[in-house]
Amino acid sequence: MSNIYNGSVHRYHQWLYEQTDAIIEHNLDRAAIVVLLRTLGNAQRLSKTSFTWTTAAILKDTGLHRQTWATARKQLNDSGLVKIEQARGKGVWKVTLPVTYRYLDLETCTSDEIRAYYLQYVSDAVDGGDRLVSTCPFHGKKKQFTVKLREDIDSRIGTWSCFCHGQQSGRILAFEQQKTGVNEKQAHRNVTDFFIDLRKNRIPAPIPGINVDAGVDEDPDPDPYSVVEVPPQYRPRAPFKPTKKTEAV
Numbered sequence: 001m002s003n004i005y006n007g008s009v010h011r012y013h014q015w016l017y018e019q020t021d022a023i024i025e026h027n028l029d030r031a032a033i034v035v036l037l038r039t040l041g042n043a044q045r046l047s048k049t050s051f052t053w054t055t056a057a058i059l060k061d062t063g064l065h066r067q068t069w070a071t072a073r074k075q076l077n078d079s080g081l082v083k084i085e086q087a088r089g090k091g092v093w094k095v096t097l098p099v100t101y102r103y104l105d106l107e108t109c110t111s112d113e114i115r116a117y118y119l120q121y122v123s124d125a126v127d128g129g130d131r132l133v134s135t136c137p138f139h140g141k142k143k144q145f146t147v148k149l150r151e152d153i154d155s156r157i158g159t160w161s162c163f164c165h166g167q168q169s170g171r172i173l174a175f176e177q178q179k180t181g182v183n184e185k186q187a188h189r190n191v192t193d194f195f196i197d198l199r200k201n202r203i204p205a206p207i208p209g210i211n212v213d214a215g216v217d218e219d220p221d222p223d224p225y226s227v228v229e230v231p232p233q234y235r236p237r238a239p240f241k242p243t244k245k246t247e248a249v
């Protein structure tokens with residue numbers, strides 16, 4: 001479903017289908033729904049799933065009385081929609097939204113998936129089979145950036161190296177952090193979302209040397225419960241385990 005408010009003059013926040021179901025299932029009072037809406041707004045404005053809120057601020061923001069706030073707090077705690085507990089300080093509450101994030105075991109990524117991820121950021125990559133060589137996406141110097149596409153005893157699949165101004169190297173999370181400026185937790189979310197979409201075949205795999213515009217499926221919002229066939233090159237692989245023969249090389 002597209003965001004009908006995107007680009008409008010309005011302020012808006014997101015809403016989970018599960019939250020609507022829980023409101024109906026637990027028959028929440030108006031006061032509890034008002035507190036939930038304000039909680040969602042504050043959490044997304046602060047970009048935090050947990051924050052502190054004083055009683056005075058809660059009553060001002062929601063327009064509730066102390067007794068209705070106490071009832072709403074109990075309903076939300078009982079429903080599991082919001083966890084509200086007393087924090088340090090007089091009249092201070094810790095409010096937490098129980099959000100579960102998707103995390104992918106990056107050790108299961110295939111060379112095709114690794115290639116598709118890095119080709120978002122480099123446009124002149126030369127694919128040598130076991131590695132990509134391209135202009136450094138951080139410094140703009142040609143042939144000064146490589147990505148390992150095959151795992152061996154010396155380096156892991158997805159390891160990148162930059163040879164500009166002193167060698168730097170790392171794996172996908174370090175690259176995502178350095179390229180986008182996010183913390184490690186957000187980097188893992190970003191990378192997880194990319195690979196999950198890739199495995200659902202919703203992102204066309206880029207081809208080295210060709211500028212491919214990312215298209216969209218005919219159905220921009222496919223049924224989340226439908227079974228989608230994962231292309232062979234994007235099926236999870238088993239983590240690399242060196243054999244005695246490999247170790248001896």
